[in-house]
Amino acid sequence: MNWRYTRIGIFGLALLAGAGCVRRLELIEVRQDGSAKLMTRFEGDPDDVRGGDAVPSAESGWRVDTAAEKDGDRDKLVVTAERDIPAGADLPTTYAAADAANHSHVLEFPTTITVDKRPEGTYYHFRRVYRSRRWAEYDYTATAILENGNIKELKQKSPDTLNADEMQSVANAYVRAEAARTLTFVDAALATVQDDVPQDFRLDIREAASAVYDDADLRAKVVTLLTDKDSDKSGDSIMAGLQERVLAAIANAGEQHHVSAKDMSRIRAAYESARTDHAISEDIGDDVWTVAVRLPGRIIAHNSEKEDEKPKSADEATTPPTEFTLDAMNDGFLRDVDRCGWSFEGKALYDRDVVLMATSFVPKEK
Numbered sequence: 001m002n003w004r005y006t007r008i009g010i011f012g013l014a015l016l017a018g019a020g021c022v023r024r025l026e027l028i029e030v031r032q033d034g035s036a037k038l039m040t041r042f043e044g045d046p047d048d049v050r051g052g053d054a055v056p057s058a059e060s061g062w063r064v065d066t067a068a069e070k071d072g073d074r075d076k077l078v079v080t081a082e083r084d085i086p087a088g089a090d091l092p093t094t095y096a097a098a099d100a101a102n103h104s105h106v107l108e109f110p111t112t113i114t115v116d117k118r119p120e121g122t123y124y125h126f127r128r129v130y131r132s133r134r135w136a137e138y139d140y141t142a143t144a145i146l147e148n149g150n151i152k153e154l155k156q157k158s159p160d161t162l163n164a165d166e167m168q169s170v171a172n173a174y175v176r177a178e179a180a181r182t183l184t185f186v187d188a189a190l191a192t193v194q195d196d197v198p199q200d201f202r203l204d205i206r207e208a209a210s211a212v213y214d215d216a217d218l219r220a221k222v223v224t225l226l227t228d229k230d231s232d233k234s235g236d237s238i239m240a241g242l243q244e245r246v247l248a249a250i251a252n253a254g255e256q257h258h259v260s261a262k263d264m265s266r267i268r269a270a271y272e273s274a275r276t277d278h279a280i281s282e283d284i285g286d287d288v289w290t291v292a293v294r295l296p297g298r299i300i301a302h303n304s305e306k307e308d309e310k311p312k313s314a315d316e317a318t319t320p321p322t323e324f325t326l327d328a329m330n331d332g333f334l335r336d337v338d339r340c341g342w343s344f345e346g347k348a349l350y351d352r353d354v355v356l357m358a359t360s361f362v363p364k365e366k
Contacts, residue, residue: 021286032296034087046077052283054096054106056081121363133281135350142177171222179213189270201257208253284346292341297362309341
């Protein structure tokens with residue numbers, strides 16, 4: 001398919017020609033005293049690695065190495081990081097530094113290591129929860145518009161085969177989809193003042209934001225974006241202009257209804273917060289995770305689902321064990337009796353948690 005836009009981008013109509021996934025490799029090695037070593041590697045297009053979700057940094061407590069590499073004729077950035085966690089200390093829940101600007105929006109993955117001493121021996125319980133990202137709230141209606149039978153059918157064709165009316169129909173659908181998503185940001189913002197601003201005022205503010213997209217000039221520009229191979233740089237400027245107009249419309253409607261400056265400030269901040277949260281969710285959506293854990297003793301229970309990620313049985317143990325390192329993972333999962341792994345795409349986090357669990361056992365010495 002030759003469409004320049006195969007889905008709505010980070011803020012709606014952003015160009016996706018250069019977009020690509022980030023590959024995330026995360027290793028957690030738990031020692032017998034309950035301490036741990038964390039190892040991680042992010043690799044992908046430099047803009048994708050640097051933008052969106054946080055990556056490990058010295059400011060967030062990691063030992064970091066960054067290298068510029070090539071993936072064929074494409075540039076690739078590789079960020080490798082390690083961190084030691086003392087026994088009993090809290091493990092990081094994000095890669096962001098506590099004072100980072102987007103700290104409240106980045107992916108969270110609270111992790112616990114529990115050392116459970118019993119008469120027969122010691123159990124080590126590992127649990128990591130990749131917290132869900134809101135998707136349906138922001139994207140369900142927009143996606144439904146673009147998956148409408150007629151529009152979906154037109155998008156499956158080459159743009160060169162569409163007549164002017166068909167092309168305009170597709171462009172109009174993208175505009176309606178972006179308008180629908182913008183209204184979800186507005187709704188999230190207005191929810192913060194629903195106890196202080198009457199509902200009819202809030203509905204008028206919402207309508208003012210929606211009216212920004214009822215613009216023939218905008219629809220014509222989107223046709224150009226969809227068809228003109230030299231229009232790469234104009235998508236961002238169009239979206240920036242739209243957001244300025246939306247915020248101005250919200251402000252004007254609020255002023256007409258004498259909404260207080262304090263409440264209007266809350267609305268604007270919540271609107272920007274919703275957009276940031278969604279942008280990072282979109283950025284994460286096509287990332288790919290490979291996660292592995294090594295525990296003391298032998299893993300006796302886990303929720304790995306793929307056969308090549310499950311621990312080996314006792315009679316399959318490797319002697320000596322394969323090194324548990326990032327480089328050793330290049331050839332696949334480091335399966336053994338004391339380790340297991342998981343892999344998933346970022347879209348798995350849309351509206352649901354991804355929970356990783358494994359328990360190992362070290363028998364009591366006689």
